[in-house]
Amino acid sequence: MSRQVVDAVSFCTDITTDDVNKNSYSDFTVFWVKNWRLQHAMYKCEFMPEQHTSGNIKKFIHRNLEELGLDLTNTPCTTNKGSNVVAATASMTHVDCACHRLNTTIDTACKTVLSLAKELSDLDKFCHDVMSYANKTSNMQSRLPDCVT
Numbered sequence: 001m002s003r004q005v006v007d008a009v010s011f012c013t014d015i016t017t018d019d020v021n022k023n024s025y026s027d028f029t030v031f032w033v034k035n036w037r038l039q040h041a042m043y044k045c046e047f048m049p050e051q052h053t054s055g056n057i058k059k060f061i062h063r064n065l066e067e068l069g070l071d072l073t074n075t076p077c078t079t080n081k082g083s084n085v086v087a088a089t090a091s092m093t094h095v096d097c098a099c100h101r102l103n104t105t106i107d108t109a110c111k112t113v114l115s116l117a118k119e120l121s122d123l124d125k126f127c128h129d130v131m132s133y134a135n136k137t138s139n140m141q142s143r144l145p146d147c148v149t
Helices: 055-069 081-087 098-116 120-137
Strands: 009-017 024-034 037-047 077-079 094-096
Touching: 009 055, 009 081, 024 055, 037 055, 055 081, 094 098, 098 120
Parallel strands: 009 077, 077 094
Antiparallel strands: 009 024, 024 037
8 A cells, every 4th residue: 555645845935026017926836745746836926015025025934834734944945045035034944946046157157258248248238128118118017917816
């Protein structure tokens, strides 16, 4: 008879700010193992108008853990290296996110390459300006449906 494993649970959280309207959203994704398979689901993504202090992030994390009936200190978490989220999870088992680390590495490499050639730097700035103009003038953000938590 095989035994189901359902007690291995962890979470990750992040804060994202949209480029156009500068609205911030907090997300909370849960990972668990069931029958030796990794499962995951986004539990919540909600508007976060308050400052991104470690205290506010910690409240968001604790509220979600309590809603899910998970332990406030023994549920491991994966986050980026942002100082506020690291401080908010300091009392928890914490693992750095490999994807954020890879993104930082690639971003640093791109910035280094762009700094070596003015033509590439100018092309990068031009592309950024075109995208920024398109986002602002087309008012795309206002046409998206509102997110309901």
